Each structure stands twice: as structure tokens, then as C-alpha cells.
Amino acid sequence: MRYCSTRGEVLGWDFQAVLFSGFAPDGGLFMPEEIPALDPTTLRSWSRLSYTELVQEVCSLFIPQHLIPRADLAALLSTAFSRFPLAEVVHVARLKDGLRVVELWHGATLAFKDLAMSCVGQFLRYFVSKLNRHVTIVVGTSGDTGSSAIESVRGMEGVDIIVTFPKGHCTPVQELQMTTIKEGNVHVFAADGTSDDIDVPIRKLFSDAGFVEQHGLMSLNSVNWARIMVQVAHFFYAYFQCAPSLENSPLPEVEIVVPTGGAGNITAGCVAVKMGLPVRLVAVVNENDIIHRAVQLGDFSLSESVKHTLAPAIDIQDPYNMERVFWLLSGMDSSLMKGLMEEFYSTGKLRLPPGLHKTVSEVVSSRSVTDRDIVETMRRCWEENRYLLCPHTAVAVQHHYQQQQQQLKHASLPRCCLATASAAKFQDAVLKAGLTPEIPAEIRALETMVTHSTPMRRGECWEGILREKIELISSTRKGGNSV
Template identity: 35%
Template sequence: MKYTSTRNGSIVTSFEDAICSGYAPDGGLFVPECLPPITTTHLQNWSALTYPELSQTILRLFIAPDEVPEHALQNICTSAFEGFENPAHAVPVIQVGSIFVAELFHGPTFCFKDLGMRTVVNLLSYFSQKRQRSITLLVSTTGDTGPAAVRAVSDIGNPLLTILVHYPEGQISEFQRKQLTTVDSSCVRVATFQGGGDDMDRPIKNLLSQQSYTDSNTLLTGVNSYNIGRPLMQMVHYVWTYLRVLEELGKIPGDPDVKLDIVLPTGAMGNLAGGYMAKKMGLPLGKLNAGVNANDITHRVVQTGEFYKSETMLKTLSDAINIQVPYNFERLLFYLTNGQHDLVRAWMTTMDATNRLNLDREWLTVLQRDFNSARLSDEEMCTTIRSTQEQFGYLVDPHTAIAIGAAQKLGCGLDRVTTVHPTVILATASPCKFEESVTAAITGAGWAAYLQNGFPAAARGITELPERSPIVYLAKAGGTLSSWQAEWEERARAIVADLGAANGYRCVTQSK
């Protein structure tokens, strides 16, 4: 399997180069040259596989054996799920009320990012050792990506694989911050910046594109969901969830009468892109429904075709999906147009230059065939947490609550089903990570009861560890976002060099 850019079909590269590069060289996102079909026979053969086995089987469709031999891929997938509550069945699928909930948060950092991140980091570690080339990961996080990446890098303990992670100051939960600042590893650096959730994206993209191979044994890459490895791995939990729901319904996989409608909290659209790719391959999915908060660019484009960046990032109680421009929308456009590189390039050139893109009525109609959306306020999200607990005894985090509330608005809530398809909520995180938001919904007494009766023991251990002060990137008075970003880029470049020195190698990037 080869990989190409969403913006240029003449760019063709290997899986190794695609996953190690992050962005394509023209600024686009890597996608497989083709999507192999998922047939009824596949689904029936896969139904008895464990989660690591299913991951290995699906990844093999996208990774040639001469890049990663079978035994190596098996080790990568098996070790990725060590630390999960039940590695063989990493994603429990349960029924709550009248719909299904896929609990994606039973990994070591209590969120769905573990499902994709740990395998991606394992693959990068494999390639670093295969080539004896050091790799530094550059990450910006609004809450869950960073802890998952830091934990994966720390667990591997490969001195050739290091990470610099950034988070927006005051815009992630206390627990998420502690997941970053309590890690003691020479392979990890943590920085916070005084800006909006995706304000570090441009400096990171610049660093990735400006690499100088003065030292040919060094590489910078990113593992946010623009990296093709993330949506590839996120396809796995869609297939797994489909198979488990069919089991619950007593149906045979591939039954033509059963499709799943999916509702999920949506930020950068990586999870949504994984689902759409799986659907394009033949997985029997109906609508993919995005739940969003007040930072609602995804909702606006699905409902009106207006893909406009907002002027400001709004603080919400569901910070992990705070986003101004979800980069995976580019992959959705690529598959929406059946791979029209030129059209995607024209659209994204307009978006990059103006922060605005208008889909005409024809393409909006195509988008709405597969996607729907709903927006929730903080108040509505809190109401959803309370009502879900009161009616069903099921406590959810604020992001899962966004999905449940979106399902209710779209006519397929926990207490009623008006669609012809079974509905699945993707529960993306444990409530243990969001004390402030959950307390706002169920009061301090409710949180105290959860601490006593439901809080994971492993999470409690993190809260008791000493923190290390992060590096701070300032937004200096009188400056502009672009001037701040230029300074942050230089700070990151210096930290990357320090990481290399601390781990016995030299990584050089060109200054603008």
C-alpha cells in the first residue's frame, strides 16, 4: 500500500514515510492510494478476533509486509494494549436505555486516544530502531491527545523516541494537566502556551516542514490526528463496535438490514475521519453524527456549508473538543469527492489564505448524505450528564454528554429510537478526568460520591504524584498572534535541541 497527499496525486510514498512525516510535503494530509474493501466474509471472519488481533488484521490492509513483517506487527499491536483493563476486549459495548454505548476509555490514560496513539507510537518506535534514527514527536493538545502520547512514549522507554507536548494554559482539566506534568522521563518535555486550543498548530507545522537533515539520523514528526496512523487505527473501534452490536442483536455480521448510526463528540475530526474511511470501505454504517460545543465550526459546515474559522476560541466545560479549524475536514473532503485532489487543493488553498471556505449546494448535499450534527451549550451538556445519571445510573464525562445530547436533538436519544438503525454513542473519556465539569453538572456531593464509589484506582494514583512545572510560552502584551507564534516556534526549536542532547543525539531544524 502506498500513500498520497489529499492535494496532489503525484505525491506517492511508503507507509513508513507517511506516518513519520505527519503532514504531506505540499501541506496536505496523507491518505492511502486506495481503500481496500471490507466484505461480509471479512466481517464474519473477524467477529471472533480479540481487539489486538483485529487491529493487526486491519492494519495489515494498509502496511506492506516488507515494511513491517507479520511478527513485528503482531508485537506492535499486542504491546499497544498492555495497560488496558481488558486488552482482549479493549472496548466494552453496553446498552444504556434504548441505544448502545461503546466505551473507548479503558486504556491507561482513560480516553479513546489510547486506542490509536499507542499503536502509532509503537510503529514510530519500531521505525526509529529499524533505521537507528531518532524521532521527536511534536504535539499540541486540548486535553487528551497529549497525555496519551506522553504515556505511550514513556512506557516504551526508547531513547531514540522523544516528545515535546504543548497545551493551552488554563484550557485543560486539572487531571489532564497532571497526566502531563507528573511524568518523569528524559524522553518527555511539557510546555504550556498562552493562547487558544489550536494556536500551536502553525508553529508545529512550520517546524515539521523546515527540517534540515544536517544530521541524517534525526526526524521531527507529529502524532495529532493529521498523522495518517491515527485515523487508520481509529477505524478499528468502528469495526469492533459494529461486530459487538450485531452480537447483541443476534444478527450475522453483514446483515443487509442492519446499519449503525454513530454519534460522537467531535473536535479535530480524526475520529470522524476514521469512521468515514471505514464506511467508504464497506462497513455498514448509516449516519455519522457530530456533537459539538460552542466552538461549532463542524456543526456550521454540516448544516450550512460554511467552513469559517471563528475569531476566538470560547472556553467551555468540554475543552477537549474545543477547536477552531479541524484539520481532518480535509480528509473528509477528499473522500467526499472520491479523491479529487485538484478540487481539495483549491478548497484548502482558499481556506489557508482566508480562513473561510464555502461549499456550494451540490457538495453540501453530498456531505449531508453521510453526516449530521448538533450543537450543545454548557448548560445543555450539564443537563445531559444529570439526566443520564438520574434515569439510567450511568455517569458520563462532558464530551460523551455532548454526544448523548446531540443524539437526543437528532431524534435518537437514550429514551427513544425514531431512526431505523441502531444508534451507538462513542464514549470518548472517563468522567474521572473532568472534576470541574462533572461537578458543575452533579454538584460537589455528586462528585464526592463518585470519588468514593466509581473513581478508578489507577487515576487516583496520578492525582497523588508531584507535578513538575511546565515550560511557559508567553503571549506578550502588545504582540499579535503571528508574532507570538514566531516566538513559540523558536522556543520549541530550542527545546527539541535540548531533548536531543539529553538523549545522546542531535536534531537540527532550520530557522526561518
């Protein structure tokens, strides 16, 4: 298995090189040069596997054995999921009127990103130890990514991590999960801006190939293919948990509803579809609706500003993973993608070619919901099931309730909604729904801890601040000192 950039100027990289990277040197995103196709017999055999076993099967298709032998891969994944309190890692809540909620959030930070991040952290540990090298991870976050990335590598030998978050635009719990970490390899910056603002200097850093190589820079945002790869597995798991009998041919379809911000999860779903999984994907966004407009109208254009909603982790107007979706669904047309993405990043506007728009809308449907929808959905789910939704999961469940009412074309399909975080992380949204937050002891403990972060003020050169920090890390690690 080899990897290429979506923009076509980088080819033939192996998994190890892609793991230790961020954006490709040509500004694109790494993807496999081919997507393995699974036949119905394989899918039926996979249906008997546990979640951890499914992750292993998926990863083994994209990681050659000469890089990580199968026995080593199994051991790494076992370690990755050992911190999850549930033996099954992922739980499916079966609620009233056919509502199925796939709980992906039982990891250390109570967010779905722990699933992939814990695995990627173990892949890093494996290669860093083997190669005796040092890497510096650079992460921008809209909320959950930062804390999950920190948890995956905190205290890890040979690894430093820089996390930048938008001050005041994450929930208090999300900020505390990032700023209360004491390990010397964790460096947190609080930026006076939005998550999209943070992406700009980070993209510039990764476009400087010499700087990236000199300082061993890599990303643990979903720009990193390894994150997407692991997330592919939970689409298979959700399908097998929710599909009726697999004995008939063709295999039955299942609708999977995905709360969508940066589009990493939807990208993983599209990869699963290309592998042969018979699912219909629904991307549901909040009022930051660029993906919804792209699917419905072919209009992939930035709005004037990011709207701050009750679902802050998906308050994103520049969902960079859509480049992967467009590439995949264009038939891997890198030349087309280079032109489209250069137009988008130079003008902030893009009209999808008719053929690409048609294919995208056939694979992914979409919906946009308001804060009012979120609150009403959280309240209804509690009243009917005594089940608390986080506001992002409510974004997905709102689609289920709308489908019930309207009896649309695919309303009869089995459906599941991906739950991306615990409601405990979004207490203000729970209170606005008139409900009582359930706060675990580990969340309460954060409130008494000392916080540490470095401010990045509006008007300052954020790229320069990050460059200076990266250079300091490199010089001190070479000298054997702490930063």
C-alpha cells in the same frame, strides 16, 4: 499500499515514511492512495473477531507485510494493549431505552486516544530500533492527546517528545498527566493561548521540509495517518457489537454518534464507510460548531474565537482533519482540495462546493450542543442508569436523547455513542451536573506529584522557542547527553 497528500503534490510514500512524518511537505495530510473495499462475506467473518484481532485486520490492509510482517504486527498490538485492564480492551455499556455507550477509554490516561497511540508507539519502537535512528515528536494538544502521546513513548530509546498544551484550558487532571512525567525524553510546554493557537507554529515547523528532515521531526497528533488507521477498527467493533443479525442482505445499518473536535475520529469513520461498513455517522460538537455549520450549511468558516466549554478537548475551531474528510468524499480530488484549503487558511472562510456539501451531508449528519445540554445529559444518564458520562461523551448521548424525543428519520436505527474519556478526568463538569466524581487512585496520586513545564507566553515567538528546543535535543542526543 502507497500514500499521497490530500493536496496532490506528494505521491507514492510508504507506511514507514508516513509514520515518521507530520503534515505533508505541500501542507496537506497523508491518506492512502486507495481505500480497500470489503465485501459482506468479509464483514460477516470479521464480526467474530475480538477488538485486538480487528485492529490487526485493519492495520494489515494499510501496512505491507514487507514493512511489518503479520506475526510482528500481532506481537506489537499484543504489547500495545497489554496495559489495558480489560481483556476485551473496549467495553460496551448497554443502558436504558436502547442507549449503548462504547467505552473507548480504558487505557493508561483514561482517554480513547490511548487505543491508537499505544499502537503507534509500538510501531515507532519497531522502526526506530530497526533503523537505529532518532526522532523528535512534536505534539499540540487540547487535552487528552498530549498525555496519551507521552504515555506511548515515555522512556523510549531513540525518541524525544515535545508536547505543548494551552495553559488553563485543560482540566487539572489532564495537565497533571502531562506535567508530572519525569522521563528525560519528555519535554512539556505550557502555552498562554488556545489549542488552535498552538497548531499555527507547529504547522509552520512541519512546512519547513529541510528542518523536518534534519531533526527527524514527526507528529503524534491525528495529523499522523497511523492514528487514524487504528481508530478505523473501533467503528467496525462498534458496528458488530450493536448490529442485529448479519445473516440478511443487505447488511443492517447502525448509527454511530461521535463527539467531534479535531475530526480525527470522524475521518476514521468515513474511511470505514468507504471500506463498505454500513454505518451512518453523526458528528456532535459543542458550541465550537464549525463542523456542524459545514455539514448543515456548507459553511466551513472560522468563528471569531474559540469558546471554552465543559467539553474542553473538543474546543476546536480549526479541525484540520476535515481536509481528509473533504478529500475522501470529493472522490480524492487533490486539485480541488489544494484550492479549497489554500483559500481557507488564507481567509479563514470557505464555502463548500454544492456537490461536495451534498456528499458530506449524506455521509455525516451533525448536531451542536450547549453546556446546559451537557449538564442535563450527564444528570439524566446518572438518574436513569447510575452511569457517569464524561462531558464529551454526554455531547454524543444528548443526540440519542433528542432522537428519542423527536422520532426523526433514522430514530429506528440501532445506535451507539462513542465514549471518548472517563468522567474521572472532568471532575468540575461532574460537579456542575450535581453529581459526585468517582476518582481512581491513580488520579488521586497525581495531585501530590511535582510538576514540570516550560511557559510559552503570549507575544513570544512560539515557533522560535520550539525550534530552539528541537535543535538542542538534536545536538545533545548526537553527543550522547541528556537534554
